[in-house]
Amino acid sequence: MHAITYEAPKSLEHALRLLAAAGEKGRVLAGGTDLLIQMRAGVRTPERLIDAKTIPELQVLSFSPHEGLRLGAAVPCYRIVEDPVLCQHYPGLVEAAGLIGSVQIKNRCTVGGNLCNGSPAADTTPALIALGAVCYVASPRGTRTVAVEDFVVSPGRTVLQPDEVLVEFRIPAPPPHTADCYQRFIPRNEMDIAVVGVGAAVTLDGEVCTAARIGLGAVAPTPLFAREASASLVGKPLDDEAIATAAELAQKIARPITDMRGTAEYRLHLVGVLTRRVLKVAAERARAR
Amino acid sequence: MELQEHKFKVIGTRPIRHDGVDKVTGRAKYGADISLPGMLHAKVLRSPHAHARIKSIDVSAALALPGVKAVITGKDLPELPPGSQQMGELVVNPRYLSMNIMARDKVLYDGHAVAAVAATSPHIAEEALKLIKVEYEILPPVLDVRKAMQDDAPILLPELRTSGTPEKSDKPTNIASQVRFARGDLEAGFRAADVIVEREFTTSMVHQGYIEPHNAVAQYNADGHGTIWVSTQGPFSVRELCSHILQMPLGNIKVVPAEIGGGFGGKTTVYLEPLALLLAKKTGRPVKMVMSRAEVLRATGPTSGSYIRCKMGATKEGKITAAQVWMAYEAGAFPGSPVGAGCMTILAPYALENLQIDGFDVVLNKPKTCAYRAPGATNAAFAAETVIDELAEKLGIDPLEFRRRNGAKEGTAQPAGPQFRRIGYIETVEAIMNSEHYRSPLPHVPGKLVGRGVASGFWFNAGFQSTAIVSINSDGTANVVTGSPDIGGTRAACAMIAAEVLGLKAEEVNPVVTDTESIGHTDVTGGSRVTFATGYAVYEAAQDAVRQLKERAATIWKVKPEDVVYQDGVVSCVNNGHEPMTLKQLAGRLARAGGPVTGRAAVNPRGVGPGFATHVVDIAVDPETGKVDILRYTAAQDVGKAVHPSYVEGQIQGGVAQGIGWALNEEYYYDENGIMRNTGFLDYRIPTCLDLPMIETILVEVPNPGHPLGIRGVGEVPIVPPPAAIANALYRAIGVRMTELPMSPAKVAKAVLEKNKAPQ
Incomplete structure (x- = not known):
């Protein structure tokens, strides 16, 4: 057990500054349903936790037939499961989000966290791959995009650099049929x-x-x-x-x-x-x- | 006073349990809720190896960490002489027990305790564990029971020799003991058979899965007396075991049982208690220890995995002519598997003339096993009840009818010898035969294969010693004090028994479970014995109170006590001229009529009534994934007189739920190095409420002639039939006999694939 600091930035810009300052010792906390367990087990030992849930850019959830779906990385799974528009257009993604954990866990856990945890068994990841989802990743150097299937590099490790934040997923609007x-x-x-x-x-x-x-x-x-x-x-x-x-x-x-x-x-x-x-x-x- | 069943007013009803409100509102105090001023927190360093020699332990850096108050290792515990002793339901070897709670020169399983640290906070204690340097010489582990029996197997305990062999051997071995039960002429029996079935079975080590992890808070006083607060099934056994392990006088230890969050047999021994007391002695401060879930799974006592060979023969008429069984049970790192119970239960539901049962208790590099609900009987029934099912199938006889033809009844000799008194086995078979469930067609489930299976089970139940005090309050209510921790609604049952005798309502009796200094010796809560034996003591103590109440009334009325009648809570005099008094009126006058009334009794009852059960289950199998869904489950059981039918039904449902988990998914999963890989409830898969249907129960009440109220133990036998019943249902569904537990989806899918590939 070691001391940790916890930050709840109110903007993406603030979060990126905090993360850059923390370097290797920082880690983004979304629902925490994986990270807190890993910290208790000593698997991950971050010293600065930067809460993604308070960042407005990571809470976006919008759909238009033109733009498709924008899904913020820190949107809790219950919002996905309960969203009638998502249920209509992306039933597979809704199925995946609905399978994670109990009601209590679904109230906390996020699709972004599910991917950033880097587990090969994450439920929402194959659903995102099937939909051709693209990750928008921000850092002090700007924004880059990564296909979901290229995001995880090995169990527990992703393409994210220590100063990068997964902001949102963009998923094309489904064509007819x-x-x-x-x-x-x-x-x-x-x-x-x-x-x-x-x-x-x-x-x-x-x-x-x-x-x-x-x-x-x-x-x-x-x-x-x-x-x-x-x-x-x-x-x-x-x-x-x-x-x-x-x-x-x-x-x-x-x-x-x-x-x-x-x-x-x-x-x-x-x-x-x-x-x-x-x-x-x-x-x-x-x-x- | 005679109680007659048809006149019971309280027994057989369903009052709200006395401890219920505290439990559902979160007020009940469990072991981990105990907190004392100045208390330290202790943590245990555990072996990362399955088998290794400890070359050295350096605790200096841990001791130097600010906040650390003491570190103990195996060197701090007294060395004890070899030898075992009977303690209630358990045979205990204090030397091995001490070696199990803290390793000496060798670690024998992944998670074996190596050192313990007491510090001012649990976090400091945890940090200190990382500073302890242990040098190990890694030894090859042995993880399979049959491999452990081989001559060239790695030896766990160099001093161990096999007991029970015809000739004494001085060869080091992992076979701790062997036992044989035999009678009749086996060869002649098999010659007389028209059909013979022989199969091999393996089962995995499984854990009880109680919700509450082990805990202990200990305090040691300067006068050499110590107190332990702990969630345990046996406060008196904790006292006795700590006395042995720490070489302290028994009377210097007081054990206070906290509320208990599940035990199922697993909380009948000690792990943390002696360590906490020793650390309290070393530091002079109270010490608290609570295990994590991973510690519970790695280092407390699950029940044995096993290998069983079972051969049975029967005639065309459906009579079993011979049965031969060979069974080896994993004891874990120290001797003491329930293989003896396995031998004595495996064929107990049947009347057999020719039989031979051989059992072997084998040590290997897994945690030392402990009792688990009908210890040894579930693995055994999985084997025997599958073979019975196959015999019936080959003979074209309904599997329940086959059991009825061979079923044990009053006068049948058990495999271990003694004859049964009045039992209700055949009644349970008939209850299922006549049940709406068994008479209904199997449901059709699209895309699934469905099957129905049945199986039976037996458990001895236990008697042992119990003490009870029944005191009358001045308002005419009563208190019942016992030393039996309540793991199955036994407080309610004891209160109801006292209420029945005293003519009170159940809620007018306060049942209390107290510590080892406030009540006479009471054996462990186990063996389904509390309602039977402690209930017996309560019955006798209440009768003692009634006798005294009659004397007091006689004093008041100036008549002879034998002229006073006590009925339904009212005292009256056979001579006219005395107005009858209610218990309330009499209780209010006791102060001027001889003082308080306290009934007491201490018993060691012999008239234990065994339990029998017969179950039927319908399942649906996904033929592609191998996943089994339980569609419907009905359990019939001879429960004797059901004191509180809801809690009897609850015991049956709980046992079935555990049996279903054992059947389908639960197992200790070790890697090739003997490291347990599923040390949490995510990957050690007990069923959730979403995996079980409502479990239907049929209470068959054949009163136990050995108990004044007809009570039998009910808690254990319901776990015995489920794996066999499900295996038999699987056979009906997929056409393959499953002989390995758990019957996990992977194994079922493979069986289906191989059957489909095989030429028809």
């Missing part, structure tokens, strides 16, 4: 961490798939964008055969480990099962639009 879906497997019904998580978004023209993105969680050191599996669907009818082919291609890039949450063999099996399931649901949703 587009829908997404996220499913994970856990041994219990709630309160658990994904053994495997798969997100998918598809766009249909009649029965033909014109765009598809598949994101995988908990099957490699980082969340994955299943590029080939996604590409294999484009230009084809979204039938069982196409879905099975995509699921096999998704399995090919999975490099799971064996741990207390599942064996590598079982995880590989689940990548196939869940990829098929989310594609079917996403396709059904897209047809209904």
Whole structure:
């Protein structure tokens, strides 16, 4: 146990100054549902906590058919789950946000924190990858963008430099006949961490798939964008055969480990099962639009 | 005074529990709520290795940290001679117990205590732990029970020799003891069988999962007396164990039981108590210790993982002709698995002429096991009840009908020898056969495979010693004082028994659980014994109070005590001319009629009534992911006379919930180095309320002839059938016999895949 200082900046500019001053000893605190546990366990030992929840730029949540979705990094998951516009346009993202923890945890935890924690098993990350979400990252040097699938570099580590803050995600507005879906497997019904998580978004023209993105969680050191599996669907009818082919291609890039949450063999099996399931649901949703 | 069942006024009703309001409003004081002036906080340094020799421990830097008041290691604890002794339900070896709570020359499991630090704050104590330098020589660990039994296995305890062998051996071993139960002619029995089934089973180590971590607050006075406040199932055993471990006179230790947040058998021994008392002695200040969840999982006593081979034969008519069992249980780092109980329970529901059961108690590099709800019986029933199910299937007989044909009844000899008195096993089988659940068709669940399974279970229950005091207040209410910590609604049960005898309402009796200096010896809350044995003492003590009340009335009326009748809380005289008095009126006159009335009793009852249960479960399996959902669960149990039916039902539901967790997801997950990887409730998966349906119960009340009120223990047997019942349901759903616990989704999915791949 060591002394920490806590700061609650009221602007992004202030937060960036605090973070720059803290250097390696600083860490952004969002919902704290991962960070505080890691601090108690001695896994992370920051000395300055800079609270993201008080920064207005990180609390943005807006949608327009023109701009798409702007999702602030510190928006708590309950706002996503309870937002009718998000439920309509991004049901897969809402599913992912709704699966994290209990009601109490959802009141605290954030999509930005879920990504910055760097866990390969984060539920919202495959959903964001499926939607082609882009991260807006600010630092004293300006703003840069990073695709969600490029954000995590290894378990617990991200592309963020010590003086950078993840500000928001931007997600394109879904074209007509587009829908997404996220499913994970856990041994219990709630309160658990994904053994495997798969997100998918598809766009249909009649029965033909014109765009598809598949994101995988908990099957490699980082969340994955299943590029080939996604590409294999484009230009084809979204039938069982196409879905099975995509699921096999998704399995090919999975490099799971064996741990207390599942064996590598079982995880590989689940990548196939869940990829098929989310594609079917996403396709059904897209047809209904 | 005779109480007749059909006249019970309080027993069998469902009053609000006396301790309920304090618990739901957060007022109840648990061990971690205790705080004393000048109190220090202590933390334990634990081994990061599963098996290692301690070459040196340097505590100087820790001692130098400001705020640190004392550091203890194994050197500070007295060396004790080898040998075991019976203590209530447990056989205890004080030497091993002392080595378990603080390692000496070797650490034997991940989390084994190595040193403890007392400091002015818990944070300073934690910082000090990091300053203790321990030099280890890492030794190869052994983590599998069968590997631990091999000749070339790494040896944990060089002094250990196998007890119970026909010939004495002087070879170091990990097999602490072996035991055999046999009768009849096994070979002839198998020759007479038309069908024989033999299977192997493995089960993982599992933890009780009580919500409240272990805790202790200790104070040591200059006169050599010490007091310990602790959440424990056995304040008297804590006193006795601390007396042994610290070599202090028993009478110099007082143990005050705090409210307890779950025990299930796991709080029947000591971990922190002697360390806290020793640190209090060293520092002269009160010392508080509270474990983290990870410490609870790594270093307290779960129950055994096991390997069981079970072979049974039966005739076409459905009669079991022979049964042979070979079982090895993980004791953890020190001897003392419940394999003996496993041997004695595994076939107990059945009347068998030819049987042989061999059991082995084996040490390996995991935490020392402790009691867990019907210790040893659940693993055993998983094996036997699966084989029974398969025999019935092969013979084309309904699995419940098969059990009814072979079921034990009054006069049946148990596998361990003694004959059963009146028991209600067959009644539980028939209760399930006749249940709405068993008679309903299995529901259809789209995309899922569904199955129904049944299984039975047995548990001895326990008697042992209890003391009770029933005192009459001047307003005609009563206090009941016992030494049995309440882990299952037993305060309410004891109050109800006293109320029944005294003719009071349950709420007119105040039940109190007190410390080791305020009541006579009372054995541990365990073995489902409290309502039976402490309830017996309360019954006798209340009768003693009634006898005295009659004497006082006789004094007032100047008649003979035998002319006074006590009925429904009213004293009356057989001779006319005396107006009957209510207990309230009489109580108000005691001051001038001989003084207060206090009934007391101390018992060691022998008439223990065993518990039997039969369960049915419907499940739905996702054939692709292997996930099992419990759709419906009904448990029938012979509960004897149910004193408070709601708490009996609660015990059954709680036992089933734990059994379902054991069946599907719970396991100690070790890496190849013997380091436990799931040291929290995120990855040690007990079921949440979202994983369980409402568990339906059928109370079969066959009164226990060995108890004046017909009471049997009820708390343990409900955990016994669930894994087997679920395995049998899984077989109906997926067509594969699951023989490994937990039957986790990965294993079920693999079984389905392999079955689909296999040529039909």
